Amino acid sequence: MTTLDRLSAEIAREQDELMSRGDRLTNARRRLLTTDVGFPRRRVPAWVGWAVAGTSAIAVTTGALLSHFLAPDELVATTGESNSPISANARLDAPENASIPVRFSDGTQIEVAPRSRMKVISIGRRDVRLAMESGHAGFTVVHAERRRWELRAGPFAVNITGTRFDVAWDPAQDRFDLALTEGQVELTGCGFSTGRRLVAGQTVRASCRDGSVEIAYGRAVPWPTESATTSTEKNGPAVISSSVSAPKSANVTSPPGSTSHAGPAADAKIAAGANSTTVLHSSSTTSQWMLLAEQGRFKDALAAVDRTGFAAECSRAQVDDLALLADAARSAREPQKARRAFLVLRQRFPDTSQAGVAAFKLGVLEFDQIGAYMDAASWFRTYLAENPSGPLTREARGRLMEAMHRAGSTDARVLAADYLHDYPTGPHAELAQRIVDAQ
Amino acid sequence: MPMASRTLAKLRSLHPGAFESRVVRLPLPESDAALVSHLRTDPGSARAMLFDRYAADVERVLCRILGPDSEIDDLLHEVFIVAITSIDTLRDAGRLRSWMIGIAVHKARKLIRQRKIRRLVRLVAPHELHDYEAASATAEVSEALRQTYRVLAQLPTDERIAFTLRQIDGMELLAIAEQTRVSLATVKRRVARAQKTFVTLARQNETLAEWLEPGTVPQ
Numbered sequence: 091m092t093t094l095d096r097l098s099a100e101i102a103r104e105q106d107e108l109m110s111r112g113d114r115l116t117n118a119r120r121r122l123l124t125t126d127v128g129f130p131r132r133r134v135p136a137w138v139g140w141a142v143a144g145t146s147a148i149a150v151t152t153g154a155l156l157s158h159f160l161a162p163d164e165l166v167a168t169t170g171e172s173n174s175p176i177s178a179n180a181r182l183d184a185p186e187n188a189s190i191p192v193r194f195s196d197g198t199q200i201e202v203a204p205r206s207r208m209k210v211i212s213i214g215r216r217d218v219r220l221a222m223e224s225g226h227a228g229f230t231v232v233h234a235e236r237r238r239w240e241l242r243a244g245p246f247a248v249n250i251t252g253t254r255f256d257v258a259w260d261p262a263q264d265r266f267d268l269a270l271t272e273g274q275v276e277l278t279g280c281g282f283s284t285g286r287r288l289v290a291g292q293t294v295r296a297s298c299r300d301g302s303v304e305i306a307y308g309r310a311v312p313w314p315t316e317s318a319t320t321s322t323e324k325n326g327p328a329v330i331s332s333s334v335s336a337p338k339s340a341n342v343t344s345p346p347g348s349t350s351h352a353g354p355a356a357d358a359k360i361a362a363g364a365n366s367t368t369v370l371h372s373s374s375t376t377s378q379w380m381l382l383a384e385q386g387r388f389k390d391a392l393a394a395v396d397r398t399g400f401a402a403e404c405s406r407a408q409v410d411d412l413a414l415l416a417d418a419a420r421s422a423r424e425p426q427k428a429r430r431a432f433l434v435l436r437q438r439f440p441d442t443s444q445a446g447v448a449a450f451k452l453g454v455l456e457f458d459q460i461g462a463y464m465d466a467a468s469w470f471r472t473y474l475a476e477n478p479s480g481p482l483t484r485e486a487r488g489r490l491m492e493a494m495h496r497a498g499s500t501d502a503r504v505l506a507a508d509y510l511h512d513y514p515t516g517p518h519a520e521l522a523q524r525i526v527d528a529q
Numbered sequence: 530m531p532m533a534s535r536t537l538a539k540l541r542s543l544h545p546g547a548f549e550s551r552v553v554r555l556p557l558p559e560s561d562a563a564l565v566s567h568l569r570t571d572p573g574s575a576r577a578m579l580f581d582r583y584a585a586d587v588e589r590v591l592c593r594i595l596g597p598d599s600e601i602d603d604l605l606h607e608v609f610i611v612a613i614t615s616i617d618t619l620r621d622a623g624r625l626r627s628w629m630i631g632i633a634v635h636k637a638r639k640l641i642r643q644r645k646i647r648r649l650v651r652l653v654a655p656h657e658l659h660d661y662e663a664a665s666a667t668a669e670v671s672e673a674l675r676q677t678y679r680v681l682a683q684l685p686t687d688e689r690i691a692f693t694l695r696q697i698d699g700m701e702l703l704a705i706a707e708q709t710r711v712s713l714a715t716v717k718r719r720v721a722r723a724q725k726t727f728v729t730l731a732r733q734n735e736t737l738a739e740w741l742e743p744g745t746v747p748q
Contacts, residue, residue, distance in 0.1 A: 094728060097673060097740045098696045104674045105592050105697075115584050118605045122580055125610065386676050386734040421672065421736055454668050 165213050165237075166195040180210045184225070194218075197232040198239075211242075226258040233273075242279075245298045249276040264299040379403075383414055388422035400427055404434040413444050420451065425459040449473040450482045453489060463497035488518030495525055565622035572613050580609055583626060587633045593698040594637040594690055596678030604640065608633045627707055634690060634708045641686045669736075676736040683730055684723055691716055692723035 167176040169192050176182075176192065184190045184202045192200040194213075202208045206225020212218065216236055222243040231239055231250050239250035243259035246266045253273025259266050268277070270288050277286045277294065288294065288305070296303040382391035395403050395415065407415060416431035432448040432455070439445055453469030456462040470490035474483065491509050495502035506522035513519060564582070567575040587608050591601045611632050619628050681689050690709060694700040695716075700708075706716045731737035 093741045094696070094724065097677070097731075097737070100670050100740075101674050101677050102593075102697050102699070104670050105589075105596075108597070109585075109588060109592060114602060114605070115588060118584060118588075118602060118609075119577070119580050121606055122609050123577055125606070386679055386736060388735050451668070458668070 163195070164215055165218065167210065167213055168193050176210055176213075178210060178212045181223075182208045182210070194232075196234055196237075199230045201228045203227060222257055222259045224259060224261055226256065228254075228256045230254045231273075246277060246279045246296065249278065251275070264297050266296045266298075267294065269293045379418075380411065380414060383418040386421075388418045391418045392422050392424060392427065400430070404431055405438075409435065409439040409442050409444050412438070413448065416448065416451065420455055420459070423459065425455055428455055428459075446473055446477045446480055447482065449476060450486055453486070453493070457489060457493055457496075463493040467493040467497065467499075484513055484516055487512075488516060488522075491518060491525070492521060495521070560623075561625040562622040565616060565619060565625055568613065568616045572616065576609065576613050579612065583629045584609075586626065587629055589698070590630050590633045590694070591637055593693045594634065595640065596681065597674065600640060604633070604636045608636055611636075627704070631708045631710075634694075638686055638690060641689065645686070672736050673740055676734050677731075680727060680730045680734055680737065684726055687711075688719045688723035688726065691719035692727060695720045696724065696727075 168174060169176055169182070169190055173193070182190045182192065182202045184204050184206050187204055189204050189206075190202040192202065192210075194200075200208070200220075203226040206227060207223040208225075208227055209221040209223055210219075211221055216238060218237070218239045220239075220241045222241060229241070229250070231253055233251050233253075241248040241250060241257065243257060243266055244261055244264070246259075248255075248257065248268065251273060253275055254271040255273075255275060256269045256271070257267065268275070268288070270292050275288050277288060279298075286305075292305055294303065294305050379391045379394035382388075382394055392400075403415060404412065412431060412435045416428050416435060419425075419428035419431055429452065432452045435448045436445045449469050450473040453466045453473065455466075456469060457466035467490050470486045470493065473480070473486045474490070477483065477486075480486075487505070487509055491502055491505035494505055502525050506525035509516065509518055509522045510526065516522075564575060564578055568579060584605070588601070588605055591598075591604050591608075595601060595604075608629065612629055619625065681693065684692065687709065691705055694705045694708070695702065702713055702716050702720070705720075706713045709716065711719075728741060731741055
């Protein structure tokens with residue numbers, strides 16, 4: 091058997107184990123049986139076809155009538171404390187130190203951040219179209235059947251259903267950012283020509299000029315608070331923030347001839363809870379080490395991180411990136427750095443599932459790379475205490491037993507007996523049996 | 530009269546009707562041809578049988594080709610929907626299994642190609658590569674699985690499919706030729722090329738390099 095065959099056999103065994111777990115087939119079966127499958131057509135008499143055609147015509151007519159009568163209510167958009175109405179073609183031009191809140195009669199809220207400009211292209215019963223001309227805005231859109239929301243930002247377009255997200259568009263830098271907090275949106279335009287659906291938790295950074303798109307999960311994305319500044323230093327994160335103070339001179343310009351005016355009341359207060367601080371990591375070094383790590387070039391990845399400072403990256407990275415950094419260090423056989431990254435992760439993100447996994451991986455690290463079996467056992471115990479029925483419970487119990495056995499502890503026998511009882515065919519069962527038999 | 534017969538006679542007298550002979554209909558497995566016929570006449574009720582018979586095979590083929598992937602659930606569903614809605618196009622009902630696996634291979638290939646196109650325009654960031662909970666006791670095997678499919682993602686699609694079906698799944702070359710609709714010679718060439726490329730790339734990967742050095746396979 092060649093080394094490639096051995097690797098392939100291990101991969102197949104791992105996959106078989108994964109397939110034997112979980113309930114994918116059960117769910118898939120249920121899904122199939124409840125799906126309205128378009129079964130193959132059967133030949134039907136001609137009269138049936140005519141009957142269907144007639145019925146369809148009636149249905150279409152009825153549908154059109156119903157659609158007219160059941161169309162969503164007319165939308166009214168207002169801004170400011172005095173609820174000044176906003177009409178189509180209005181331009182919302184937020185001043186330096188205040189944002190402009192926009193409220194729609196269906197409950198939808200938009201907040202145009204300081205120094206930002208947004209245009210209301212049209213407000214219809216079925217169709218609302220907006221254009222982000224520059225700056226940032228936060229959206230909380232209430233879903234309504236048969237109503238379509240579209241936000242344009244330069245060459246990009248966001249098709250919105252009920253959802254919550256933040257958008258930033260910088261035409262000078264040709265940079266588009268979107269952070270989706272709830273629901274789904276579809277991005278089109280530029281690199282997204284065929285449409286790209288985004289789900290909650292995803293963030294996008296795109297530039298049409300560079301032809302670049304980055305889509306990530308779980309980056310920090312909340313929204314502005316202090317004076318609107320955008321820092322774009324090469325090696326530091328771009329910080330976007332804005333004020334929550336009441337706008338004093340927000341400029342809402344209605345088109346000539348429009349009957350509505352955003353009067354002085356463009357001084358509305360910002361909707362509660364809409365704002366906080368956004369930090370979007372844009373450092374090229376950051377994305378470079380991630381790319382290297384994802385390619386399996388762990389040592390190169392660590393070298394890239396070291397150029398800007400490992401500790402700094404640990405304190406800056408978000409939870410998923412920090413986990414990736416720790417894994418990269420572990421795979422690069424840099425146990426001290428791996429330990430540090432895992433510990434920082436647990437300290438900075440104590441309530442995440444990644445914190446639990448970090449405890450398990452710290453145990454693996456101490457066991458495999460440092461040979462500190464009691465420390466390893468301590469981490470496996472920590473994982474089990476924090477995740478009594480977590481996905482790695484079986485492995486943690488097996489590893490704990492093995493660590494105690496290697497450390498020469500008599501507790502290993504008790505752990506082995508318990509393991510055999512709960513996982514008689516588990517991957518550590520053979521070792522457990524040997525431990526039980528030997529003592 | 531033997532004792533057992535006497536006991537039976539006594540029980541019959543106590544519980545008349547309880548021991549009347551009856552035919553119990555056991556669920557006999559239908560042949561593929563019968564299942565296909567059933568699908569053509571009553572797809573609504575036959576789909577469960579089709580799923581029960583081939584879901585595991587389809588899932589395995591998808592997993593082998595794609596590795597840990599969050600879209601396998603959807604593909605699994607799609608394979609059965611395609612099979613049910615196009616059952617009339619199956620010419621040889623006795624080859625149902627092979628046909629089902631062929632659909633799975635086709636679906637997996639389509640997904641890989643779509644992703645490659647998306648990557649060309651950089652629509653998929655590295656963060657979108659899929660993660661999974663480890664199944665094995667050793668982190669090394671889990672990591673090896675992850676890295677194997679990262680390396681496989683760099684292979685041409687058809688070579689990747691031939692490699693995974695042959696090398697990881699152990700499928701016969703003739704069967705692969707049938708599933709991928711190419712000649713046996715082409716499959717052999719693809720597998721050989723894929724093995725060579727995979728080993729070259731894997732040796733540059735820090736995790737997999739250890740596996741491919743004789744005598745250093747992680748335990």
